[in-house]
Amino acid sequence: MKLLGIVIGFLCVNFLVASETYKAGVLLQNKEINEFTPFIHQAKQTGVDILVLPSLPTGYADKYDELVSLFSKTARQAGVYIAVHLYEKARCGMAYETVRSNLVFDRNGDIAAVYRKPQNGIANCTAPHSDLVTFTSDFGVTFGLVMEEDLALYDEEHFKGVRNFVMAGEWESEVVFLNAANFAPSWSYIMNANLVSTAGIYSGKAGLQTGDDNLIVAELSKNGGSDSQMVLSTKPSNLLHEYLSQYVIRPLDVEASSRGYKETVCHRRFCCEFYVKTALGNNNEASYKLAAFNGVLPASDHHNIAAEICIMSGSENSNTVFERISVTANFTKQNAQFPIVQSATVLPAENFKFTKANGNSQQVTLETVNVKNVQNVGIFGKDSVLEDNYIYGEKNNTETVEHDIYEYIFNEDVQEFFDYVWIRLRILIVVVSIYILEMM
Numbered sequence: 001m002k003l004l005g006i007v008i009g010f011l012c013v014n015f016l017v018a019s020e021t022y023k024a025g026v027l028l029q030n031k032e033i034n035e036f037t038p039f040i041h042q043a044k045q046t047g048v049d050i051l052v053l054p055s056l057p058t059g060y061a062d063k064y065d066e067l068v069s070l071f072s073k074t075a076r077q078a079g080v081y082i083a084v085h086l087y088e089k090a091r092c093g094m095a096y097e098t099v100r101s102n103l104v105f106d107r108n109g110d111i112a113a114v115y116r117k118p119q120n121g122i123a124n125c126t127a128p129h130s131d132l133v134t135f136t137s138d139f140g141v142t143f144g145l146v147m148e149e150d151l152a153l154y155d156e157e158h159f160k161g162v163r164n165f166v167m168a169g170e171w172e173s174e175v176v177f178l179n180a181a182n183f184a185p186s187w188s189y190i191m192n193a194n195l196v197s198t199a200g201i202y203s204g205k206a207g208l209q210t211g212d213d214n215l216i217v218a219e220l221s222k223n224g225g226s227d228s229q230m231v232l233s234t235k236p237s238n239l240l241h242e243y244l245s246q247y248v249i250r251p252l253d254v255e256a257s258s259r260g261y262k263e264t265v266c267h268r269r270f271c272c273e274f275y276v277k278t279a280l281g282n283n284n285e286a287s288y289k290l291a292a293f294n295g296v297l298p299a300s301d302h303h304n305i306a307a308e309i310c311i312m313s314g315s316e317n318s319n320t321v322f323e324r325i326s327v328t329a330n331f332t333k334q335n336a337q338f339p340i341v342q343s344a345t346v347l348p349a350e351n352f353k354f355t356k357a358n359g360n361s362q363q364v365t366l367e368t369v370n371v372k373n374v375q376n377v378g379i380f381g382k383d384s385v386l387e388d389n390y391i392y393g394e395k396n397n398t399e400t401v402e403h404d405i406y407e408y409i410f411n412e413d414v415q416e417f418f419d420y421v422w423i424r425l426r427i428l429i430v431v432v433s434i435y436i437l438e439m440m
């Protein structure tokens, strides 16, 4: 009898625990469509409830209808929710427009939600959604649909407190911080929301990714991340150096940092205060820069982001151990700051703090202790998102904005610079892929 009680108790606990979570999967890139189906069935066998497929290139726009029926059929056969990003050539009067859509198929193969956007932000027949598109699954979770750039372009209010998101659809941001592999974990952390994306699975303050090199599977809490664990972006990228030409920079004083020292770096009226202390026994070869940025960054074809950034950026293979790094600044906008932590080794939650000052939520501090292999540590603060016409339209008397636009548009090196960034970006993609493979 007692045993039965225990068994029933165990089952109940198990049931309760099970009902608090769901399983999400991501099929990684570089596969042909005809390779998808076996992985979708494999996902089902590992208990995946919802699976995000790799984005398909624009070239498939002609096959939209075909693909929709293929994925519908596969979702029905496997009995899983499938999210995918497709391009669609939509008729518009006598012509066609290319539309980007995120589609979710339910277990019956029916379309549970569609989130559409004109490809280049301008279209005559496709109105972009102004509200967050959501759907509620049969396992009781409400998901928001997002495309990569939405994380950077929209403010917190847009996401309406939803705690679970599927994200499909690539975006090539010229701003390194804003590329999914870098920004998604920070966004997920700040929102404390689950983000199941083609770039990986992030679960707020409890980041986790597991699986083989084709399929990443994670068990997620239905209420978003938990506070117990934290794995921030640990994907090193040395792209920052290109941008540093736009920043105000001070080299890290290696000598002083072995004792611990403070340095303030200001760009226009925005100041970053750094405290850096390296651990004993370092060979003092660290080559780090302390940098501040206050201006406009080209975020996408049609948007620019006014940003305030503090960053300590280092050389690639630094073995320097930092006993403490603290970065603090007073930002213009409230609740729009994201931590940047990129290192080759994972940073446990207890070594990381991202806080706002009491009674002054614009004063934000990032503090890390005992970190090594650090590439970038800092705070990305979003001020506002500026529409295209800001650049080409009449000038605004906001001197910062004008100044930076001037720098970006009239700098003759700009094209070369972007080409360079794109080349480096491809390298990053490879590096990240290798990193993901190593995580497995």
Ligand SMILES: *[C@@H]1O[C@H](CO)[C@@H](O)[C@H](O)[C@H]1NC(C)=O
Pocket (backbone or CB within 6 Å): 092, 093, 094, 095, 096, 097, 123, 124
């Ligand atoms: C959209 O409208 C503009 C002006 O109204 C026109 O010049 C353009 O050809 C239209 N594009 C399509 C795809 O219909």
Ligand SMILES: *[C@@H]1O[C@H](CO)[C@@H](O)[C@H](O)[C@H]1NC(C)=O
Pocket (backbone or CB within 6 Å): 271, 272, 273, 328, 329, 330, 363
């Ligand atoms: C932020 O503001 C507080 C209060 O006004 C001030 O004491 C502090 O020095 C400022 N910090 C920076 C980095 O400017």
Ligand SMILES: *[C@@H]1O[C@H](CO)[C@@H](O)[C@H](O)[C@H]1NC(C)=O
Pocket (backbone or CB within 6 Å): 390, 393, 394, 395, 396, 397, 398
């Ligand atoms: C100029 O900036 C102000 C305040 O930021 C804004 O309200 C206004 O719409 C801007 N003007 C233009 C032409 O963009």
